Amino acid sequence: MDFDLTAEQQLLADGLSRFLATRYGLEESRKAAKIGAGWQPEVWRAFADELGVLGACLPESVGGDAGGPEELMVVTEALGAALVVEPFVDTVVLGARLLARTGHPGALQLARRVVHGDALLALAALEDGSGGVPTRVTTTATRADDGWVLDGAKPVVTTAPLASHLIVVARLADTDDLGLFLVPAGDDAPAGLGMQVFRTVDDRRAADVAFDGVRVGADALVVSGEQATALLEQAWDEGTAAVVSEAVGLMRKVLADTVEYTKQRQQFGRPLAGFQALAHRMVDMYIELEQAVAAQYLAVLSLDAPAAERASAVSAAKATISRAARFIGQNSVQLHGGMGMTEELAIGHYFRRLTVIENEFGSADAHLARFERLARA
Structure with a gap:
């Protein structure tokens, strides 16, 4: 595997990192997340207009730069290092990249709006009892007149309160196939679409979304069946x-901050880093990080592989990352002492995001079980 970035990818990484270092302050982002709109629209606009980040991982057919998995890795690692709460993964990865592959005219038009920073997307897939499997749904779509009627519930849909559109996964009542529907949200939401909005522990906006006889047009169905x-x-x-x-970016920052803190903080007349037991602890954290980086490369460079190979690599990486996120996050807080959980230090905010990532998109146990099933197939 080639782990070296091309010149263009390095420029993307450097430009985004410089922007975030100079124009994305932790205090401002937390204020927006906790008591503001939940995000910073001006930052999102800069991602689109100044940096081209929103189109970096999207195909040329929707106005993107035709970037692939490597560009996705570069962008998300940088966003993790800066603890960005703006919904890049939900809108670009789960949203626009998915829509661009459908070939549906309305989906392609919406993906183009994402590139220009004019739309936010949220994928409403998981349900209670789904076990974290996005295709295991009971939400139904029933034909009615010249459209569809959606009924069901989707808990904890991140970005839903901010989204201009939801991508809803539902089961077609007449065929039992899966279908992906585009449903307007916000001020344009159809009757019957309800949201219970809340802020997650890692400072993102989410909602429990209910569909009670939500009527959409025939063109709302962008793809169905095996596709x-x-x-x-x-x-x-x-x-x-x-x-x-993203977790790799978070853990790099957390480990660097922890090492620096232990060099400055003194106990019994000497820096904490001088105590052998604590030095060994930080070495263990570094080893976990390096294993996580190797897993990251495996997952990212397997995204264009056949489905079974891709799924195995991703599950192996997610199980590794879940373990590393817990170990590095918990030890970094412990090494900071009581200060590690305060609002004033960045470490507490990073720890909460790492704690969520541990189970986001499936826990370590779930991915180990999936990896075992695929290995036996």
Whole structure:
């Protein structure tokens, strides 16, 4: 495997990192997340207009730069290092990349709007009792007149309160096939679409979404049947790989901050880093990080592989990342002492995001079980 970035990819990484270092302050982002709109629209606009980040991983057919898995890794790792709450994974990876593959005219038009920063997307897939499997749904879509009627519930849909459109996974009542539907949200939401909005522990906006006789037009169905299942599974693996890369960015920052803190903080007249037991602890954290990086490369560079190979690599990476996120996150807080959980230090905010990633897109146990099933197939 070639782990070296091309010149263009390095420029993307450097440009995004510089932007985030100078114009994305932790205090401002947390204020927007906690008591503001939940995100910073001006940052999102800069991602589109100044940096071209929103189109970096999207095909030319929707106005993107035709970037692939490597560009996805570069962007999400940088976003993780800066603890960005703006919904890149939900909107670009689970949203626009999925829509671009459908070939549906309305889906392609919406993906183009994402590239220009004019739309936010949320994937409403998981349900209670689904076990984290996005294709295991009971939400129904029933034909009615010249359209469809949606009934069901989707809990904890991240980005839903901010989204201009939802991509809803439902089962077609007449064929039992899966279908992906585009449903307007926000001020344009149809009657019967309800949201219970809340803020997650890692400072993102989410909602429990209910569909009670929601009527949409015939063109709301963008893809169905085996194609819908395949595209959804591919998007879910890409979303998982994206948060794997995000976690690597988070853990790099957490480990660096922890090492620096232990060099400055003194106990019994000497820096904490001088105590052998604590030095060994940080070495263990570094080893976990390096294993996580190797898993990240495996997952990202397997995204264009056949479905079974892709799924195995992604599950192996997610199980590795879940373990590393817990170990590095918990030890970094412990090494900071009581300060590690305060709002003033960045470490507490990073720890909460790592804690969520541990189970986001499936827990370590779930991915180990999936990996075993695929290995036996």
